[in-house]
Amino acid sequence: MTVRIVTDSTCDLPRELVERYGIIVVPLTVIFGEEALLDGVDIDAEQFYRRLAASKVLPRTSQPSVEQFAAAYRQAFQAGADAVLSIHISSKLSGTLNAARIAAAEVAAEAGRQIELLDSKNVSLGLGAVVLAAAERAVTGADLASVLAVATATIDAVHVVCVVDTLEYLQRGGRIGRARSMLGTLLNVKPLIHVEDGEVAPFDRVRTRARALERLAEFVREHRGASRLFVACAGNDGETEAFIERVRPDLPGTEIIRGHIGPIVGVYTGPNTLGVCPVMPV
Structure with a gap:
C-alpha cells in the first residue's frame, strides 16, 4: 500500500x-506589513531572521x-x-x-x-x-x-524544550499559553519553555544564558535512551553546534538531527532560540 x-x-x-x-x-504564510511570504517557498529561516532583526513591526502569520x-x-x-x-x-x-x-x-x-x-x-x-x-x-x-x-x-514519545531570549514574541503573538505565568518575574532571568498537552507552558527559569544552556543539556542527559534528538536554532548556529558537541558524548547510539526553527515558529519564539526534542523508542 x-x-x-x-x-x-x-x-x-x-x-x-x-x-x-x-x-x-x-x-x-508569514506577513511583514502588507507583504505575504510563503514559509519555505518565498522565504527561508536565514532570510527571515535577518529581516526580523531589521523590521520595526512584528510580523504576523496565517x-x-x-x-x-x-x-x-x-x-x-x-x-x-x-x-x-x-x-x-x-x-x-x-x-x-x-x-x-x-x-x-x-x-x-x-x-x-x-x-x-x-x-x-x-x-x-x-x-x-x-x-x-x-x-x-x-x-x-x-x-x-x-x-x-x-x-x-x-x-507520546517526544518532548520539546526551548531556551528563549524573551517571552515578548510569544506574548505579542498571542501564543504564550500557560507560560504567561512567567511574565513579570523575568527580570535578568532566561526562560525555558516546553510544549505540554499541545500548548506552550513554563519549563524552568534560570539567571543566565549559560545556565539556561546547561539546564537544556541536563534535560537532554535525562533522556539518554532516546532513539533520536532533534536540535534546532533561530540564527544562533555557532552556539547550537557547540551545544550538540557538548551533549553528544552523553548520547551513544542516539541519532542527532540538526535543523532550524522556521519563519512561522520564529515569529513567536524570536531570534537566538535553541530547542531540543528527544524522541524515546516506541
Missing part, C-alpha cells in the same frame, strides 16, 4: 528529509487555505497514493488542522480514497519527529492503520 504523508511548514524538518521521504509540506490543502491531497493521489495521513501543528496553537479537515472531506469524497488527520499536539521539532516517524513507516509499504499507529505512539 502507498501511504503519503502531508504536513505543514511548522514541522521545521530539514529539506533533505522532506525530499527523501516524499513528504508534502503545505506552507503557512494558516494555509482549504484550497492549499485540497491541492496537496490531490497531488498525493495523482502521484499514486492509496491513502494520505495528514499530520499537523497542535490545534491549540493554530487553525491549520481545521482547514485540512475541510479539504480532506472534499478530496476524499471525490477521489474515493482515505485521508486520515492527526493532531500532533506539538509544533516545530515535536511535529517534525512525528511526521518523520510516520514517513519512515510509510515508505516500507505499510498500510494506513500501521502508519497512523506509529505516528500516534510517537506523539
Whole structure:
C-alpha cells in the first residue's frame, strides 16, 4: 500500500528529509506589513531572521487555505497514493488542522480514497519527529492503520524544550499559553519553555544564558535512551553546534538531527532560540 504523508511548514524538518521521504509540506504564510511570504517557498529561516532583526513591526502569520490543502491531497493521489495521513501543528496553537479537515472531506469524497488527520499536539521539532516517524513507516509499504499507529505512539514519545531570549514574541503573538505565568518575574532571568498537552507552558527559569544552556543539556542527559534528538536554532548556529558537541558524548547510539526553527515558529519564539526534542523508542 502507498501511504503519503502531508504536513505543514511548522514541522521545521530539514529539506533533505522532506525530499527523501516524499513528504508534502503545505506552507503557512508569514506577513511583514502588507507583504505575504510563503514559509519555505518565498522565504527561508536565514532570510527571515535577518529581516526580523531589521523590521520595526512584528510580523504576523496565517494558516494555509482549504484550497492549499485540497491541492496537496490531490497531488498525493495523482502521484499514486492509496491513502494520505495528514499530520499537523497542535490545534491549540493554530487553525491549520481545521482547514485540512475541510479539504480532506472534499478530496476524499471525490477521489474515493482515505485521508486520515492527526493532531500532533506539538509544533516545530515535536511535529517534525512525528511526521518523520510516520514517513519512515510509510515508505516500507505499510498500510494506513500501521502508519497512523506509529505516528500516534510517537506523539507520546517526544518532548520539546526551548531556551528563549524573551517571552515578548510569544506574548505579542498571542501564543504564550500557560507560560504567561512567567511574565513579570523575568527580570535578568532566561526562560525555558516546553510544549505540554499541545500548548506552550513554563519549563524552568534560570539567571543566565549559560545556565539556561546547561539546564537544556541536563534535560537532554535525562533522556539518554532516546532513539533520536532533534536540535534546532533561530540564527544562533555557532552556539547550537557547540551545544550538540557538548551533549553528544552523553548520547551513544542516539541519532542527532540538526535543523532550524522556521519563519512561522520564529515569529513567536524570536531570534537566538535553541530547542531540543528527544524522541524515546516506541
